[in-house]
Amino acid sequence: MGDRSLPSPSSSSRLIEPAWLSRCSRQVAPDLLGCRIVRRWPDGRQLTGIIVETEAYTVGDPACHAYRRETPRNRVMFGPAGYSYVYLIYGMYHCFNVVTDGDRVPSAVLVRAIELDTIPPWLQGYRRERSDRWGAGPGKLCQLLDIDRSLTAIPLAPQSGLWLEHRCPAGQDRFSPGAVTQTTRIGLTQGADLPWRWYITASKSVSKR
Secondary structure, three states: OOOOOOOOOOOOOOEOOHHHHOOOHHHHHHHOOOOEEEEEOOOOOEEEEEEEEEEEEOOOOOOOOOOOOOOOOOHHHHOOOOEEEEEEEOOOEEEEEEEOOOOOOOOEEEEEEEEEOOOOHHHOOOOOOOHHHOOEOHHHHHHHHOOOHHHOOOEOEHHHOEEEEOOOOOOHHHHOHHHEEEEOOOOOOOOOOOOOEEEEOOOOOOOOO
């Protein structure tokens, strides 16, 4: 699951820095499992979700938005790691991606599903379905975290109101190779045979098994 030679974060700071993301998306995607995505609103509310499903998109990948050329839409993918890339599908659902790899090397990781470890009082009754399904899919997690295209091309940092944090030390066995499923990506017409999707096998918040 990626480069295990990377140093562990200190207990005083779990913020995922751009340097950690400056690797091939196929390394970063499985390493993001168990990490946290944090959303903070201007009114002070904050919500944290554990990443349980990811997909990698990279250079030479026909399913990657940057496969053919650089455009205003995908330009952030050609920049340095540590930025957000948000796009709209079917005219109604947003998808949140983490830009990875080096500058001018377009690649990103799609965060497909998250699970909530706690539910704040202000979120009670958010949806009628089970709470472990609230973030089970890229569109659903963007609705839950209020992520849309206004948040594309921003640095993933607290000052932006959207950032990533490393895994907590507890529960590391959930992310061992035997506890993670690697399989093909979803909803593609090209590159559908590439096994570049990873998810925590036991999580009830995975979008599709």
